[in-house]
Amino acid sequence: MNLKKLASALIPDEGLLSIDKYEHIYPPRDIAPKAEVTRLAPSPTGFIHLGNLYSALADERSAHTTDGIFYLRIEDTDEKRKVDGAVESVIRSLKYFGINFDEGAEIQSPLNIYGPYYQRRRAEIYRAFVKDMIERGYAYPCFCTEDELNAVREKQTGEKKTTGYYGEYAVCRNLSESEIYKNLGEGKPFVIRLKSQGSIENKIIFRDAIKGEVTVTENDQDVVILKSDGIPTYHFAHAIDDHFMRTTLVIRGEEWLSSLPVHLELHKALGFKPPRYAHTSSLMKMDGGTKRKLSKRKDPELSLDYYRKAGYFPKAVVKYLMTLLNSDFEEWSLKNPTADYRDFKFRIEKMSRSGALFDLDKLNDVSRTEISMLSAVECFEFLKGWVTEFGTPADKAHFQNEEYIIKVLELVMGVGGKKRRKDIERAEQGVRLIDYFFDDTFAPEYSYRFDAQTVNTVLGEFLKTYDPADDNSAWFAKVKAIAPTVGFAGEMSDYKKEPEKYKGNVSDIAEILRIAVTGMPNSPDLCTIMRILGKERTAERLKRGMSKIKKKQV
């Protein structure tokens, strides 16, 4: 059979370069020997999820801890999946979490010499190589229809044989020259398949960067490499692209492990040295009694938007993911609480071989810690960012008053001091925590645990002596002084000795004042809250707390 002629009949020559040209167009990269070139290669569906972030972080860290390159390639070989604006969305989402690309699709960079970074725009490169494979007898056309293929698959399933296009089932593999041209003459659509040289009798010991030695069976499937629309399948495109974009480390989900034999054979047939592969385990979730992969449909927490809307601190999400990526990151982070996570020596080899269960409690803890370490200004910026996008109109108005909010944050969050509030894991919680500092959102419920008489006496007595100039101890002394007027213990020690002698104690006095002033039984230091509110508003709230009671009584 004249393969050269067949190749030309199948794939027209026009516009195609000879394959050896590409080695010069895309020369090896001028980087350090140990530098890794990694990539994120999403399909442009626009949906970027936690798993993508997880993987992207591994890519980005691998590249940037070795002075390498991290680039973005868009795998748009499947027309059906395309969504407008998806690429920008991917870039934006990752940027929000502090992950940036060095080169690639829609990235402005002088490094962009390995493009185009959209697979559809690389069609002629693929075609040149497919054509070459046909000429060398490594590929052939297949005219089987979808129905025929399905019928074979059913037959194979029924006979409990391995499904697929191989051996005796690869009918088009042995088509005669005249049959091929006859089909072509009739205008039958065709795909190009790999003419596999492998056998499932052979086992390959493969060294995965994460999983270590993995035993896989050699490929014997004549997989499709060029679809009937002239666009390659993922398998083929990735082999070409990762070779010519000079990728050194391919990090991808473990769902790809089973197609690794195909990729290995493809590289061999193409004459390429395969990159190193690292197959990551997927993020799991507890559902009922068992673990399962995080699902786009069922689990809102898979979406990155979920974390933005919920107001998680973006760096906290990244740090949490880092703990999953390299388990010793957490220990390092504990020792270096203020260090940038980028200073940690990430290594792909240290990644877990088994799947990690996504643990919201742990994320919350990391987020709490991160937020607690913010300065008042940083905290303000973070909360304001969330408020601008997701806050209520009242929130937005409040955040215009930067000076006041920062003063409040310093108290409420304990920022700048030793007593850090560490129970805020999401922006919204922080925003709600300062509601009572604004009169329009001060919505007290007055859930006093004492009778109206006692409450009114406490509030009235305090009002008499209240002086905003008091420091904490003077303030507290006044609180204590109220105790005897309502039969409470002024000293905690007295109360503990003989609790039956008193109706309550100082902390109960403080509680009554607190409820009147903040509307809640719990709050940060009351004395400081009063000082921030100012004399007028404090007095007003104390009076309002009383009148409320009276109304209830009537």
Add this chain to the structure above:
RNA sequence: GGCCUUGUGGUCAAGCGGUUAAGACGGAGCCCUCUCAAGGCUCAAUCCCGGGUUCGAUUCCCGGCAGGGUCACCA
């Protein structure tokens, strides 16, 4: 079902033939305290099951069992 892969407390996990089997999150409790938060201290909780190999197995081998992945002209 075939093939690949994983199995240490509730969760993430150190450990790589001899350990009191780290640490973190979560849980329980105590202390401190004007409440909350924070902080300090304490406690409970783990080597999937059987067989080997070995003086000795959580660690090595085999077999179960249980998870996970995959079997497209999708990536």
